[in-house]
Amino acid sequence: MAGIVVIGAGQAGSALVAKLRASGYDGALTLIGDEPVPPYQRPPLSKKYLLGEMGVERLILRADSFYADQAITLKLGQPVTRIDPAAKTVWLGNESIAYDQLALTTGADPRRLPAAAGGDLAGVYGVRKLADIDAMASEFQPGRRVLIVGGGYIGLEAAAVASKKGLEVTLIEAAPRILGRVAAPQTADAVRALHQSHGVTIREGLGLTRLTGDTRVTGADLADGSHLDVDFAIIGIGITPGGQALAEAAGLTLDNGIATDALGRTSDPAIWAAGDCASFVYRGARIRLESVQNAIDQAEAVAANMLGADTPYVPMPWFWSDQYDMKLQIAGLNTGYDRVVTRDSGPARSFWYYRGATLLAVDAMNDPRGYMVGKRLIEQGKSPAPEAVADPATDLKALLA
Incomplete structure (x- = not known):
């Protein structure tokens, strides 16, 4: 038997191979x-690792001895150049590896600025890999000026780190507001106010025309005609599913990533996908979930199905973001909401998303109780009355009864 090959040594890939061995x-x-490094956690890269509060050894998911003890062959720093589904073979340059089943856990790639917009200048960084953070770390010196392009969670987390390190921070967002794709205006308002209280300049509805400089970035021309002098720039304008070119060349169906069925199988019955790269149908729509939770849970579900479990994957989404002293915890998916209910209990605040009478998601800011209760309600399919949620006198745990 040729065995199982997994392409993509991130959180999903590591979880998948571990689950295969644990399942016998x-x-x-x-x-x-x-x-060139073993599988590691990505979320701390733009938070504690960039702040210098976490060393690289704490990022690593499993010791090298785990892979050796479990007879898992690790091939690092070796990108796959081709998949031959007919021959059931993957190619790493001139080396080929046969497979009986193949899993793609290729994650996601950051969107880059084109060269015409200054994307190839020195001092311009993305935030996705360990090497990205290591490359920019020396730029974070007090008093320097950083431009952050993009008001999603990655850009905002980078802005928080830069502010805490004493930099002069400007963040621009081309959309009308920050967090426009992922959060309600109420959450965005709270996050914006938090950053402004720490001296971050946030300019919304303002795009980037180009970064300027001869060989290294020194400034930015903005869409309103203004110019900003900067010492370096961080680009956080979203990600695209990883491995798409490889999958397309192999004849796999693409649809907002590598399309899978409910089990995680692609259009080729011997090839599976999980994590940020994989799309699947949820609540009648094809989606991708970009989170650690999904990477692990979906990978473990795919591992079980590769061994014959035949059990559809049903996600229980949750996310988080750390900015300054705020821990934002998110349960559920807010897609399709038509009402947001605010629960304000002093320093703890949460925003509850409803579609009609149905609770869809909760954004909890320094509110672990609100997050925990909201998450359990969503998982149990329960929807408390919005009026009860909004009343700070309501005992949240009672809503679980």
Whole structure:
């Protein structure tokens, strides 16, 4: 038997191979990654690692001895160049590896600025890989000026780190407001106020025309005709599903990423996908979930289905973001909401998303109780009356009864 090959040595890939072994699979197992380091956590990169509060050894998910003990062949720093589904073979340059089943856990790639917009200048950074953070770390010196392009969670987390390190921070967002794709105006208002209280300049509804400089970025021309002098720039304008070119060349169906069925199988019955790169149908729409929770849970579900479990994957989404002293915890998906209910209990605040009478999601700011209760309600399919949620006198735990 050729065994199982997994392409993508991130959170999903690591979870998938570990689950295969824990479930009793004893055949050949190979995990391939294009980075030269073993699988590691990505969320702390733009938070504690960039702040210097977490060392690289704490990022690593599993010790090298785990892979050796579990007879998992790790191939690191070796990007896959081609998949041949007919021959059931993957190619790493001139090296080929046969497979019986193949899993794609290729994550996501950051959107880059084109060269015409200054994307190839020195001092311009993305936030996705360990190497990205290591490359920009020396730029974070007090008094320097940083431009952050993009008002999503990645850009906002980078802005928080830069502010805490004493930099002069300007964040621009081309959309009318920050967090426009992922959060309600109420959440965005609270996050914006938090950043402004720490001296961050946030300019919304303002796009970037180009970064300027000869070989290194020194400034930015903005869409309103103004110019901003900067020492470096961080680009946080979203991500695209990873591995799409590889999958497309292999003849796999793409639809907002690598399209899978409810089990995680792609259009080729011997090839599976999980994590940020994979799209699947949820509540009648094809979606991708970009989160650690989904990477782990979906990968483990795919591992079980590769071994014959035949159990559809049903996500229980949750996310988080750390900015300054605020911990934002998110349960559920707010897609399709038509009402937001605010619960304000002093320093703890939460925003509850409803569609009609149905609770969809909760954004909880320094409110672990609101997050915990909201998450459990969503998982149990319960929807408390919005008036009860909004009343600070309501005992949230009672809503679970």
